[in-house]
Amino acid sequence: MTNALITASTKGMGRATAIAFAKEGINLAICSRNSGDLAAFKDELSAINPNIKVFTSVTDVSIKQQVLDFAKAAEQQLAAISIIVNNAGIYEHSSILDDAEQTFEKHVNTNLMPAYELYRYFGKTMIAAGRGHIFTICSVASLVPIAEAGTYSVTKYALLGLNKVMRTEMQQYGVKVTAIIPGSTLTDSWKDMEVDKNKMVLPEDIASAIVNAYKMSAGANIEEIIIKPTYGQI
Secondary structure, eight states: OOEEEESSOSSHHHHHHHHHHHHTTOEEEEEESOHHHHHHHHHHHHHHOTTSOEEEEEOOTTSHHHHHHHHHHHHHHHSOOOEEEEOOOOOOOBOGGGOOTTHHHHHIIIIIHHHHHHHHHHHHHHHHHTOOEEEEEOOGGGTSOOTTBHHHHHHHHHHHHHHHHHHHHHGGGTOEEEEEEESSBOSGGGTTSOOOGGGSBOHHHHHHHHHHHHTSOTTOOOOEEEEOOTTOOO
């Protein structure tokens, strides 16, 4: 069976993607900082598809060693990981000049570092296998900076750059790399704001795009998928 690893898996786009993969019969390695959320979600995934394995790990992905420990444990529990979904990310509404002292480090360590470390950990194994698919959840802020979220934009630009480098390095080996670039998507980033969910991208839309990209033929790789709200950005 195929094994997928998803960071920040119990909410938003990560949660929707895990559910979509479970329905496809794909084993899952999922992580979160909250053990209760993980246990409840594991039960939900197992009910959706009793035939898959679900490995859970309490992990703070902003800490490098915990990312590496999660990767190693997932490999031990499920065998080779052939799908990675780099979903973890934080968003803070602040200009760079108004950032708190640790804002830059926090954004780099959450939005960029985990994807870099997971690539380094699993990349050569994927090359040896001649297969694999890495999905990176970027943002429209990877293309056009958001003035009110300066440091977030910087790290999302860097994340898209990392995705392009990964694709360039991996394409000769048959390993696929896809950037998912969502616009305003109904996740916890909006929990304190008044929004109309009917005018936003839903996490399930992102999950559908990922699954459909994964199911393309071996010779086809979707490099980037941009998904924006029908009525424009919020």
